[in-house]
Amino acid sequence: MLINGAQAVLESLKKEGVDVVFGYPGGAVLTLYDELYKMNFRHILTRHEQGAVHAADGYARATGKVGVVFATSGPGATNLVTGIATAAIDSVPLVCITGQVGNPYIGKDSFQEADVCGITTPITKHNYLVKDAKTLPRVIKEAFFIARTGRPGPVVIDVAKDVFDTKIEYEYPVKVRLKGYNGDYTGNAKEIDAAVEAIEQAKRPLVFVGGGVVGSDMANEIRAICERLAAPVTCTLLGLGSVSAGTKGFLGFAGMHGSYAANMAIMNADLLLCIGMRFSDRVTGKVSEFAPKAKIVHFEIDPAEVNKNVEVDLRVLGDLRWSLPILRKKLFARAKNFAAEFAPWLEEVTKMQAEHPFGYSEEGDVIKPAALIKKVSELCDDDTIAVTDVGQHQMWAAQFFDVKQPRHFLTSGGQGTMGYGLPAAMGAKVGCPKKRVVLFTGDGSIMMNCQEFATIADNDLDVKVVVVHNSILGMVGQWQRLFYSHHYSQSELKGKTDFVKLAEAMGVKGYRLTKKEELNTELPRILAEEGAALIDVIVPEEEDVLPMVPGGKRLDQMVLGGN
């Protein structure tokens, strides 16, 4: 089949099962967009390339499929950078296809030329510059393979403009042949035996679940393992949903704003089963005193994560899809009554949890952010996808929204990217049209991609946007209150922006809630309505997210609060 490079791209996407692309056109991708037009390929035109890449990320996290992005050369491609970095650190599979200036213009500082491979090298799993049209099918095949296998991540394919116009004899490769990467992460079962042995010896084990469990769709295995052990379990921010909120022994997430019980359990456990996580500083607190009494077992696909931040005692290297089913079988094959063995410990931590739940105090007539999120959570079914932006509202969402399933809590964990929320929620809705999608955002974050209300309206995407409106860059304000003598340097947002009008200007309904009782009288009706809506919820300015482990402190040196 003799076709041009642009057709080859789209044919290849079809072969990879891609049903939608998020993108934005421009000079270097005109031919690509022309073929897209002729083929009627589904494409969501965002209003900013950053919106496109976060949307593809939200789509990928919600569905488990690879998110696909198109952008033009130069500024189009550089607008993707934040989104690619966000996806990379959270191990989200993306394929971003960017136009590059034509072959004769490369390296000449031509119009809209930027070294996209140079710029994206540190934030991609791999990248390609395609100068020869004949290599395009192979490169696309490899890109999808690399993005979705192993530890997933973003791949950039930068395609010289003339490649899209060049005719090639098209054949899509059946197999990927890469000398340095085969995508097979089967490990050594002896390492699992050692882990089982450690569990047999333990008295105070804690299961610690990371985003890897979500990304590998292994939540069911984790649930079975936790049930078998009847041991307490905690998770990272990205692990939320692996274990259903409300499960006995589930302590909520751990770390800087994690639960008292989870952090204390880490400090007192004699065995930590860390599964698909990377020991971020947000999770460990003072790293040298993380889990001082525990033997640490690390189940991990990426060898470079083992001993990177925390030295572990045992490792089980390999894909969780390989290791966890074996671990489950081996645990079920043991005669030991784990539940009886671990019961005193489980009771100790559940008691801590009961004594120090995530809390907040009611005050008069105002809406407290935590109360708001709790109420939204109550009004949502178990299949609701909760998305967040970044800041205090993100932490409150993690604390008070009951996440019941994996891939149902989407948040920028590793980068903490403000502006992630709205486009990601949009992408999640595109990927899961039957599920309800709710975004929690702040009056700061929402402005960093609010242009996507236009995309949401034009595509009739039913996303409910809850703006936790505290008139401040809340998380910045919290640190300024605590550590910078209450100097609100450039963090106050007492402007004239009317979020209701902002949404309405772009074709999304807007509502405003100011009084506590409206959580009962107004909120249920608004959430039940068809179609996208922004709900501007006015909350007090000075509210701390607690507990809090101040930077560099041990996990048991939490500042507590509430009641």
Place this chain on the structure above:
Amino acid sequence: MEKYLLAVLVDNKPGVLTHVSGLISRRAFNIESISAGYTEEPEVTRINIVVSVESENELEQVINQLSKLIDVIKIVNLSKAESIARELVMIKIRATKENRADIIDIVNVFRAKIVDVTKENVVIELTGQQHKIDALVEVLSEYKIIEIARTGAIALSRGPVPVKNM
């Protein structure tokens, strides 16, 4: 700080060197030297890296992070295997009628070679282990060194087995 010599086999594709050097800088690894060249297989480039690390753990990080690069085919720590390491240096040095004989003596003692001579200078070439090269540079530092070019160390394992089969 311990030094290790890593032989890194990579795909001979555009972008490879960006990927390798980008990784080294963003992970803040300490690199003493890095050199790359063709091998017996046209599709494979060999990068020789001398890395300096505080601990075995840090070395493991360097190797694991490099291994993650898609275009890295294989990494062998040649400091652990029995191996022969060599470096090439070229030194341009001011040489006058008065001191030329002294310089030639030094060159002979080190079994180095003079590869270029003018009225004002000589260029000396030496291949050897790093400490030998360091010693030559040290001795010549009494004279006026105009410039030095060093390749960084490269190495092969002893015996018939190539790195790709190790």
